[in-house]
Amino acid sequence: xxxxxxxxxVTWADPAVNAWRATTASGLDNLRKVIAGELAPAPLxxxxxxxxxxxxxxxxxxxxxxxxFHYNPAGHVxxxxxxxxxxxxxxxxxxxxxxxxxxYTTVEIKVNYLKPVTVATGPVRASARVxxxxxxxxxxxxxxxxxxxxxxxxxxxxxxxxxxxxxxxxGVSEA
Numbered sequence: 550x551x552x553x554x555x556x557x558x559v560t561w562a563d564p565a566v567n568a569w570r571a572t573t574a575s576g577l578d579n580l581r582k583v584i585a586g587e588l589a590p591a592p593l594x595x596x597x598x599x600x601x602x603x604x605x606x607x608x609x610x611x612x613x614x615x616x617x618f619h620y621n622p623a624g625h626v627x628x629x630x631x632x633x634x635x636x637x638x639x640x641x642x643x644x645x646x647x648x649x650x651x652x653y654t655t656v657e658i659k660v661n662y663l664k665p666v667t668v669a670t671g672p673v674r675a676s677a678r679v680x681x682x683x684x685x686x687x688x689x690x691x692x693x694x695x696x697x698x699x700x701x702x703x704x705x706x707x708x709x710x711x712x713x714x715x716x717x718x719x720g721v722s723e724a
Contacts, residue, residue, distance in 0.1 A: 577606060609644075611638045615630065639704065
């Protein structure tokens with residue numbers, strides 16, 4: 550390794566424990582538990598350094614600060630960082646509308662990048678809101694903005710919604 554090498558250590562909670570705990574409340578209640586520190590954030594959030602900072606019915610907001618470890622070879626933050634924080638915000642906005650025993654997954658995401666992101670950009674926020682929530686699908690849109698409110702990227706998503714089988718004692722599904 551060269552003298553310019555950097556090291557980063559990341560710690561996260563066992564996602565299986567959270568997955569079981571998340572079967573005991575609605576999506577919005579679970580998101581609020583993450584914000585309050587009662588449920589651990591998703592491992593990916595820990596790896597990328599992003600955090601859920603706001604959740605309400607049909608709304609979710611994530612915050613992060615771009616770092617060197619987000620960079621691509623071209624010398625700015627990789628587009629996957631913006632796509633991931635926007636996907637997380639939009640998915641959680643949809644999740645905030647789901648009742649106990651209901652879950653979702655992203656079917657598609659489209660991201661438009663408007664400005665490059667670098668360490669100099671400073672803190673960013675990805676805010677998302679649900680545009681449509683049906684029985685089997687939902688659509689949401691998200692905005693990635695810097696601290697001055699400048700739009701850095703815009704995204705839309707479609708999510709699939711389904712009912713989960715009820716967990717048995719000990720958190721293991723019998724389905």
